[in-house]
Amino acid sequence: MTEVPNIRQALLTGKHRLANLGDQATHECLILLQNVTQKTKVKLLAFDEELLEVEQYQRFIQLLERRAAGEPSAYIIEEKEFWSLPLKVTADVLIPRSDTELLVETALAVLANKQQANILDLGTGSGCIALALASELPQAQITACDRSPACLNIAQQNAKNLGLENISWHESDWFSALSVKPYDLIVSNPPYIAADDPDLASNVAEYEPTYALIAQDQGLADLNKIIQQAGDYLLEAGHLILEHGWQQAGQVQNALRQQGFSAIETRADLQGHERVSMAQYSSHVR
Ligand SMILES: C[S@@+](CC[C@H](N)C(=O)[O-])C[C@H]1O[C@@H](n2cnc3c(N)ncnc32)[C@H](O)[C@@H]1O
Known part of the structure; x- marks a missing residue:
């Protein structure tokens, strides 16, 4: 025995x-x-x-x-907590990071006086950001999209398990499948790591989907695409909030400025790394 x-x-x-x-x-x-x-x-x-x-x-x-x-425990047990919500995760989706809760906090601060906002989450993955916002803002209308049907499948399972219904899910290459101008707020945690980044830990690269992590142009290609198109989808004075790499704040701020965004600010995560930038859209300065 x-x-x-x-x-x-x-x-x-x-x-x-x-x-x-x-x-x-x-x-x-x-x-x-x-x-x-x-x-x-x-x-x-x-x-x-x-x-x-x-x-x-x-x-x-x-x-x-x-x-x-080397397999991350979240993939082994197929679960990860984010914003105190238990989320199902599989190897198809990025494991939600606690750093990303800063983006959620920033979004909630921006919407403090606008509980019924129209919100767009680009590259939703497990759905973590959209679901956290939906749990805090039951009156908001949230649109969440991802290019990967596998991610959308997991995100929708999470929404069902949590009983959160104020989110519509769309397969879309960034903005391509969306209609213009209805959003008060666009949030995104896009891929932002350069393919040759030495900080890309080998177990992350081995187990997590590269389409969720790596972007061209030293990691800036997707951030730039989103910044260039966001103005067409934001209402006047609407906000764009982006997570980015800890050394990308300057480049993200420049790109936002070039597209006519104002009130540009960057916030640091718990490690003191500049992690999230936000800005406000104005059609007059475009
Ligand atoms: C860094 S992950 C973020 C996932 C999740 N939002 C989070 O914070 O954990 C980036 C997500 O963007 C999606 N993505 C990558 N390229 C995309 C594109 N061209 N259009 C839409 N989504 C894309 C990936 O499938 C992935 O789910």
Whole structure:
């Protein structure tokens, strides 16, 4: 008969196997153990002398080996929390990053006095931004699009699981399938990494879809396309909010200025990296 450890021993085995992750190892093991036991983190830690079932331990070891090989835990358990919403993720979609919550915060600040806004989310992926905004602004009308039908499929499953209905989903190459001028706010976290960027961690490049990460022209091609066309889709005084690379703020600001945007501002993420730029559209200066 296979001997099974208790939760504490399983955590120790996992921590040892994922030693290369340093301080993150215990956190990652807990994510995997939560998945196999369906217990909360608090319960796992509070009752760590409880024995695992044989199947639970075997499954934990299988998941641990996938994590040790470099696969992100969000893909292993097919779930990632964003804006406190549990989202389904598969290898078709980018894993939502906590940095992107800054874009959501910025959007909510811009719409503080306009709860019924028309919002467009370009390159929705898992749907994380559109869903976070929909959960905060039930009266808003949100349009979310992506070029990838696989992404739209996951995003729509997420909307259904969360019971969020104020979003319409469209397959579109940026603005191509959309009608002009109805939006108070356009948000996007487009691909913005240069193909030869040394910061592109090998496990990210290996597991996450390159169509969600990499853009031509040193990572600026999609940002520039969106900035060039956004004015045709924004109402007067509407806002454009973009996530970008931490060294791209200057170039994004210049592109916004060239297209006649005003009130251009960049905000830094929790690491102090310039991550999100926002600007306001005015037809007079175009
Ligand atoms: C960086 S991911 C962002 C996903 C999600 N919004 C997030 O913040 O996690 C970029 C997304 O843009 C989509 N995308 C790439 N090129 C596109 C295009 N030409 N038109 C529309 N969507 C595109 C990708 O499929 C991907 O889902």
